[in-house]
Amino acid sequence: MAHLDRRRFLQLSALAAAGGALSACGGGTSGTSAGGSGKITVWSWQGPAAMMKQLVPAFEKQFPAIKVDVQDIGNPAIWDKITAGLAAGGQGLGDVLHIGVDYLPAYVEKFPDGLADLSPLGAGKHKTAFAQGMWETVSRDGKVYALPWEANSAGFYYRADLFEKAGVDVEALQTWDEVIEAGVKLKEKTGVQLLGIDKPATQADSANLFQMLLQLQDSFYFDMQGNITIDTPQAVTALTVIKKLNDAGLVADMAGGWNTMISSIKKGSVAVQAMPTWFGGIIEETVPAEKGKWKVRLPPAVAAGGKVSATVNSTHLAVANTSQDKAAAYAFAEFVLTRPENQVAIYKGKGIAPALMKAYDDPVFHEPSEFFSGQKKGEIFLDALKQPSYVTNYSADYPRALKAVTDAQGKVLLKGADPATVLKEAADLVAQQTGRKVLR
Numbered sequence: 001m002a003h004l005d006r007r008r009f010l011q012l013s014a015l016a017a018a019g020g021a022l023s024a025c026g027g028g029t030s031g032t033s034a035g036g037s038g039k040i041t042v043w044s045w046q047g048p049a050a051m052m053k054q055l056v057p058a059f060e061k062q063f064p065a066i067k068v069d070v071q072d073i074g075n076p077a078i079w080d081k082i083t084a085g086l087a088a089g090g091q092g093l094g095d096v097l098h099i100g101v102d103y104l105p106a107y108v109e110k111f112p113d114g115l116a117d118l119s120p121l122g123a124g125k126h127k128t129a130f131a132q133g134m135w136e137t138v139s140r141d142g143k144v145y146a147l148p149w150e151a152n153s154a155g156f157y158y159r160a161d162l163f164e165k166a167g168v169d170v171e172a173l174q175t176w177d178e179v180i181e182a183g184v185k186l187k188e189k190t191g192v193q194l195l196g197i198d199k200p201a202t203q204a205d206s207a208n209l210f211q212m213l214l215q216l217q218d219s220f221y222f223d224m225q226g227n228i229t230i231d232t233p234q235a236v237t238a239l240t241v242i243k244k245l246n247d248a249g250l251v252a253d254m255a256g257g258w259n260t261m262i263s264s265i266k267k268g269s270v271a272v273q274a275m276p277t278w279f280g281g282i283i284e285e286t287v288p289a290e291k292g293k294w295k296v297r298l299p300p301a302v303a304a305g306g307k308v309s310a311t312v313n314s315t316h317l318a319v320a321n322t323s324q325d326k327a328a329a330y331a332f333a334e335f336v337l338t339r340p341e342n343q344v345a346i347y348k349g350k351g352i353a354p355a356l357m358k359a360y361d362d363p364v365f366h367e368p369s370e371f372f373s374g375q376k377k378g379e380i381f382l383d384a385l386k387q388p389s390y391v392t393n394y395s396a397d398y399p400r401a402l403k404a405v406t407d408a409q410g411k412v413l414l415k416g417a418d419p420a421t422v423l424k425e426a427a428d429l430v431a432q433q434t435g436r437k438v439l440r
Helices: 003-007 009-018 046-062 077-087 104-110 134-138 160-165 176-190 208-215 233-247 258-267 279-286 326-337 340-350 357-361 377-385 398-415 419-434
Strands: 038-044 066-072 096-100 147-153 156-159 195-197 251-253 294-297 311-319
Touching: 038 046, 038 077, 038 326, 046 066, 046 326, 046 340, 066 326, 077 096, 077 104, 096 104, 096 326, 104 311, 104 398, 134 147, 134 311, 147 326, 147 377, 156 160, 156 279, 160 176, 176 233, 195 233, 195 258, 208 233, 208 311, 233 251, 233 398, 233 419, 258 279, 294 377, 311 326, 326 340, 340 357, 357 377, 398 419
Parallel strands: 038 066, 038 096, 195 251
Antiparallel strands: 096 311, 147 311, 156 294
16 A cells, blocks of 8 residues: 555645535435445545455445445545545545545545535444544544544564664664664664655655654644644654754665665665554565564654654545435445454455454454564554544645645755754745644
């Protein structure tokens, strides 16, 4: 799953320009059976689409009046297609839409009638079934716009063999300042750099480490009221950590994005991938011969005693308001996302970490991983999901904020700029572009 593509802000340009709400949508709910009837279309991409297709026979057996067509639209193509459909008043949209956490707020704000409110269909009964903070990401002003699918926690994947050679106990690292000290020692002993960042921001999603460091401090680009928080003390601290890493010669340039990063894993040119839950499967697929050389832990805290857990991204299933049978569409989303056995099957098939907490009762999440040196990887991330979670407000203006932040980060990494100065400039720019207030 190419989750990184979700943050390609260009896919939201049409949405940001549209600005207005949809006119009242004409879709209705037939309600001719417990879960509706007729044929529904589901839009998703690659791995998730493949797994939902496998669940269709069981669903149609239980709901014989409903026929399901799961379509692999592709990622990031799906964002263009959903955006265009919403901008056209909902015309041509699928019934069930797979949406990333960074796109859902924009769709709700710009097209308030574009997605169906799932509350009348019974979504509320699942409110406490998901990981902490998930319900707040899919609901607003008393309405529920989607059901949570996956919940990806911040992770710290590392080459245990390299750190062992350098005499570093990674599990003992408590803060990112200690990580920097360990990185210097690692480079001296092995010649390998600590981690990689797309320094010139050749791809929109080059601020993943910065965002993770923010979320570990219960902060992001906007607060829950929509105020700009790009240059808060937490943000300055996060970018200062990145500057220290870079100044110490520990950051490899990943210009080119995904392909460059995958190449670096194959070459062994960096020792750490500070990436979410789902990335473990990518590492296994990329370097299967390195079984037993990798380990994973939750990331060190930004400051002593700080948080080491954060839900950094997620995806959801929504229902288009123009669906001719919302009950049938919701029934399928509910079938996929609220039944533990289905979420376990999806995890076994594609490694997609469920937001549904009951799914984690299955033994698969508690088994040792041969690739990750016998660690119970599932339990590591489960511990994170059980912790109180900061609810991230991406807002409709996330694309603008992301562009401003990656530009600021580039100035720090390539020109040695002062983090506080460039973040203030970024915050003021986003305020000028959006009319939002900067919270200082």
